[in-house]
Amino acid sequence: MYQAIAQAIIKSIMADEYPTKLPTEKVLMAQYNASRNTIRKAIDVVFRHGLLRRVQGSGNFIIKQPQNTKKVLNLSIGFDQSAMVDGGPLVSKIVTFDKVAADEALAQQGNIALGDEVYRVVRLRYLNDVLYDLEESYFPRAVVPFLSSESVQHSIFAFLREAYGITGSTTENYVHQVRVDAQRAELIGCPDGDKTLCLEAINYLVNGTVFNFSKTFFVYPDLELYYHTENIDLQN
Structure with missing residues (x-):
């Protein structure tokens, strides 16, 4: 339940319903008909x-994005919801949707076993009719037994949360510049070998099982990155 409340609070924040700070725990308890413990867990998320x-x-207090731009990719929240700040949601154009057996490259990329069957979803994402990214995403069928053509048109993570209760525990993110090959260059409309920003991610369940891994190539103009960290006292 706290995950659903957390998502509702996030949507409210992205819609500027709370310009300065969240309501008190007591107010949120009444609003969502939830216990104090549930509200605290949602706020933690x-x-x-x-x-x-x-x-x-x-x-x-609400953390405000930099005032000089709205084109901020919040890696802590995911770019689907981050794009909402700039007039989202993202609109998808499906390039490939099928099932494949993981070869050596995919097995290494996703930290899965060679030959594991995965759903492959390749799609172009648009924000305000402008190409935002090329996303190549994979979902091991041992964890995600079914994806529909309809589900991959929208937020796949939202579908996984609603259909299977999959919310994820930890994510490994690697951001770097890459030169795109001819096939990707044709999809995103740039010269072969052009550099672009690439986010490689692996998402894990709480038991350490991979449920998604992906490469996302960002082409949205003037995009900036934001990431949230929590300081931990290592002296105690």
Whole structure:
């Protein structure tokens, strides 16, 4: 339940319903008909997504994005919801949707076993009719037994959360510049060998099982990156 409340709070923050800070726990308890413990767990999720700044004795303040641009990719929350700030949601054009057996390259990329069957979803994503990214995403069928043509048109993670209760525990992100090959260059409309920003990600369940891995090539103009970290006292 707390995950659903967290998602609702995130949507409210992205819609600027809370311009300065979150309502008190008591107000949120009444709004969502939930216990204090559930609300605190939901707020923890929102905090880990990099949307809140905690001030002891004063509450949870909304973290504002940089004022010089709205084109900020929040890696802590995911680019589907991050794009909502700039007038989303993202609109998908499916290039490939099928099932394949993981070869050596995919097995290494996704930290899965050679030959594991995965759903492959390749799609172009658009924001305000402008190409945002090329996404190549894979879902091991041992964890995700079914994806529909309809589900891959929208937020796949939202579908996984609603259909299977999959929310994920940890994510490994690697951001780097790459030169695109001829096939990818044709899809995103750039010269073969052009450099672009690439995000490689692996998403794990709480038991350490991979449920998704992907490569996303960003082409949206003037995109900036934001990432939230929580300092941990290593002295104790």
